[in-house]
Structure formats: C-alpha cells, structure tokens
Amino acid sequence: MLDDRKLTVLRAIVEEFVSTNEPVGSKALADRHALGVSSATIRNDMMSLEEEGYLAQPHTSAGRVPTDKGYRLFVDRLSAVKPLSGAERRAIETFLSGAIDLDEIVMRTVRLLSLLTQQVAVVQYPSLTKSSVKHVELVPLAPRRVMMVVITNTGRVEQRVIEVPEEAEESAVDHVRTMLNTAVVGRWLNDVPEAVDQLPAQVEPSERPLLSAVLSVLLETLVERNEEKIVLGGTANLAADDFSSNLRDLLEALEEHVVLIRLLGEAGDPSMLTVRIGAENPHEGFQTTSIVSAGYGVGDSSLARLGVVGPTRMDYPGTMGAVRAVARYVGQILAQQ
The missing domain is CATH 3.30.450.40 (GAF domain)
Structure with a gap:
C-alpha cells in the first residue's frame, strides 16, 4: 500500500503527463507542484513507484510516465469527479x-x-429488449395500404408500410388499431407475440386479412429491429x-x-x-x-x-x-x- 506522499507524487505525475504529454522529471514536479519536499525526495519516491509498477521510464535519461496500473490507482483514489461549471x-x-x-x-x-x-x-x-410499447398507430394510405407506427417508452419509433390483401374500411382500421393497443400497450416487446396470439379469433372474418397483415409485419419488425x-x-x-x-x-x-x-x-x-x-x-x-x-x-x-x-x-x-x-x-x- 502506498503512503500518502507517494500517492500525491503519483497524482502530480499523472496530471503533469496528461497536460504536457512529456515524461515527467523530479525537478518539474518540485517546480510546478507544491509537494512540500525536495527534488531528491521526489526522485526517490518516483523510483519506488517505478519499482512497484506504477510508473515507467521510456528512456534512460528521461522522466517517468504513468503505467496502466498507475492510472488505475489514480482513478480509484480520485477524491472527486470534476464537476461541470x-x-x-x-x-x-x-x-x-x-x-x-x-x-x-x-x-x-x-x-x-x-x-x-x-x-x-x-x-x-x-x-428494444428493455422497451415497452407506448402506442401503435395505423394510418390508411390507400384502400389496400396501411402505415404502421410503433412507438416505445424509450422513444424508439418503428415505421412500416403494410400491403393488405383486401380493401380495408376505415372503420376496420380503427377497430384493429383499438384492439392492438389494448393488447400491447405497456407490454415489454418480448411479450408482444404472446399478447397478440389470440387476437385473430376475436375479430370479424372481414377484418382478419387486415389484422393478419398487421400482426405479421409487427412481429417481423420486432425481430428485425431487436439488434x-x-x-x-x-x-x-x-x-x-x-x-x-x-x-x-x-x-x-x-x-x-x-x-x-x-x-x-x-x-x-x-x-x-x-x-x-x-x-x-x-x-x-x-x-x-x-x-x-x-x-x-x-x-x-x-x-x-x-x-x-x-x-x-x-x-x-x-x-x-x-x-x-x-x-x-x-x-x-x-x-x-
């Protein structure tokens, strides 16, 4: 375990090296940091820090630079994260x-x-695995074309255009939209397939082509976008x-x-x-x-x-x-x- 003085020296070396990108010598530390000890004492502390793997000397005549171990100790002993102004x-x-x-x-x-x-x-x-459904919107674009928009609680928006096999009345689109939202809003996306499994049996035969097309694209979208x-x-x-x-x-x-x-x-x-x-x-x-x-x-x-x-x-x-x-x-x- 390093004593407080060596920790102070290590902290000063890290700060100096980050600032200058130059190996740090004992004289520079003594001149620029109020460490309260002589250059000779700082030099001895630097040698000890190097022996323990916290510092390295790139060249024989150069000063020292922090190692990964030195940076780790510096980060672990930070008294406080620098606050933003x-x-x-x-x-x-x-x-x-x-x-x-x-x-x-x-x-x-x-x-x-x-x-x-x-x-x-x-x-x-x-x-998406940590998201739930906030809303599903169905927007008629043409007699056999509907746009589906899925909005999650995290703000993700998935949008797809769906080709419907038969013409869909606006009332049918409204009904399917209402059923779908009732079934899936608030559900985790991973739970949506189970939540909609029984919906086709709950609609009129005339609405099933629309609902089947919507569910097919919805489930396909969840699989494709789950990256x-x-x-x-x-x-x-x-x-x-x-x-x-x-x-x-x-x-x-x-x-x-x-x-x-x-x-x-x-x-x-x-x-x-x-x-x-x-x-x-x-x-x-x-x-x-x-x-x-x-x-x-x-x-x-x-x-x-x-x-x-x-x-x-x-x-x-x-x-x-x-x-x-x-x-x-x-x-x-x-x-x-």
Missing part, C-alpha cells in the same frame, strides 16, 4: 432539450460528448500522437460494434460510472485506450450506456464528470418523451 451544465441542457425524437437525442448526445471531452463518443440506443445499435462521433479526435502507432488497429476495432457494446458494459445501475484502462480492455485494438462509460435511463431503470474512448493519457476527472452529467441529462430528457 454552471455554464457547461446549462449548455448541455439547452443542447439536448431541443431534440424532438430518440434519433436526434442520440445524435446530439454523440456530438456533445465528443466536444466536451475531445475523445471518441459512443452512444448505445436503448435496447443492439450504437453511434460513434468525434473519430477525428484520434489524430493525435497517442495513437500514431496503432491508429489502424483502433479504427478497425471501433467498427466492431458488438465489441464496443461489450466494452461499454452491461446496462446496470444508471448512476454507475465505469472506467476501463489499457490492458483492462480485452480486445487488442483497445489496449492503448481508456473507456469511460455510464448507464442512462429513466428513473432507476437503465436502458443503455454511453461513453467515450480515448488514450490512457486522458483527463480522467473531467472526462468522468462529463460522461456522468450527459448520461443524467439524457435520462431526464427520455423521461419527458
């Missing part, structure tokens, strides 16, 4: 509150996170010295959305903030990165996760504060949908 909080709220639907909420969130952190932002759409979907933003932020040696590998890894979703973590407690550093990321393409993520949702229910991917040399307090704040605001906006 009042202006930043108002800007987040204003930027996100103008979104009119889930797609726009997600796109605005990606842009906002990448701007706030200067990293690659990743936002997972609310999973986990994520959106990326700010990949231009990767054009930095930190990734010069493995940029290609990282870009290829970012294209593997299934891997990204796994790295973001399970959508558990919405308030839980997760930080994966370097080799803690099992996928080789992400082992020079850190991933900071948080769940977002409505109330105590987490629907999905969002976060950022950046170098291990990142401003952890600021990044963690931004990710947590944005996740909280997204949840508040979804609650209003």
Whole structure:
C-alpha cells in the first residue's frame, strides 16, 4: 500500500503527463507542484513507484510516465469527479432539450460528448429488449395500404408500410388499431407475440386479412429491429500522437460494434460510472485506450450506456464528470418523451 506522499507524487505525475504529454522529471514536479519536499525526495519516491509498477521510464535519461496500473490507482483514489461549471451544465441542457425524437437525442448526445471531452463518443440506443410499447398507430394510405407506427417508452419509433390483401374500411382500421393497443400497450416487446396470439379469433372474418397483415409485419419488425445499435462521433479526435502507432488497429476495432457494446458494459445501475484502462480492455485494438462509460435511463431503470474512448493519457476527472452529467441529462430528457 502506498503512503500518502507517494500517492500525491503519483497524482502530480499523472496530471503533469496528461497536460504536457512529456515524461515527467523530479525537478518539474518540485517546480510546478507544491509537494512540500525536495527534488531528491521526489526522485526517490518516483523510483519506488517505478519499482512497484506504477510508473515507467521510456528512456534512460528521461522522466517517468504513468503505467496502466498507475492510472488505475489514480482513478480509484480520485477524491472527486470534476464537476461541470454552471455554464457547461446549462449548455448541455439547452443542447439536448431541443431534440424532438430518440434519433436526434442520440445524435446530439454523440456530438456533445465528443466536444466536451475531445475523445471518441459512443452512444448505445436503448435496447428494444428493455422497451415497452407506448402506442401503435395505423394510418390508411390507400384502400389496400396501411402505415404502421410503433412507438416505445424509450422513444424508439418503428415505421412500416403494410400491403393488405383486401380493401380495408376505415372503420376496420380503427377497430384493429383499438384492439392492438389494448393488447400491447405497456407490454415489454418480448411479450408482444404472446399478447397478440389470440387476437385473430376475436375479430370479424372481414377484418382478419387486415389484422393478419398487421400482426405479421409487427412481429417481423420486432425481430428485425431487436439488434443492439450504437453511434460513434468525434473519430477525428484520434489524430493525435497517442495513437500514431496503432491508429489502424483502433479504427478497425471501433467498427466492431458488438465489441464496443461489450466494452461499454452491461446496462446496470444508471448512476454507475465505469472506467476501463489499457490492458483492462480485452480486445487488442483497445489496449492503448481508456473507456469511460455510464448507464442512462429513466428513473432507476437503465436502458443503455454511453461513453467515450480515448488514450490512457486522458483527463480522467473531467472526462468522468462529463460522461456522468450527459448520461443524467439524457435520462431526464427520455423521461419527458
């Protein structure tokens, strides 16, 4: 266990290296940080930190840089996540509150996170497996054509045009719409097939072709759209010295959305903030990165996760504060949908 002085030295080295991207020497620490000890004492502490695996020395004559183990201890011992300023909080709220639907909420969130952190932002759409039906609308377009719109409690909107085998009276469309909403509103999407199973036996023979066509497309839509979907933003932020040696590998890894979703973590407690550093990321393409993520949702229910991917040399307090704040605001906006 490190004593308080060594922890203070490690914290100063991390902050200095994040700021300058240059190996940190004892003299620089003594000059720029009020550590209250001599350069010789700092140098001895740095040697001890290196021996214990918290620091590394890139070159014989160079200063030290934090290792993944050093960053992990720094993050675990953070006394507080950096709070956003009042202006930043108002800007987040204003930027996100103008979104009119889930797609726009997600796109605005990606842009906002990448701007706030200067990293690659990743936002997972609310999973359909964690969504329930809010409303089903049927809109007659022609005598044998109807548009179906399915709206979930998480703001996802699925829209399909249905070809009906026989002409459907407007009254029949109204009746089928009413029956369908009575059966499925408030149901988890996984439970919809069971909820509608007996509906064909409950309508007049003249309405069965319409109902059968609607149910067929509805169930097909739930199967087709039950994928986990994520959106990326700010990949231009990767054009930095930190990734010069493995940029290609990282870009290829970012294209593997299934891997990204796994790295973001399970959508558990919405308030839980997760930080994966370097080799803690099992996928080789992400082992020079850190991933900071948080769940977002409505109330105590987490629907999905969002976060950022950046170098291990990142401003952890600021990044963690931004990710947590944005996740909280997204949840508040979804609650209003």
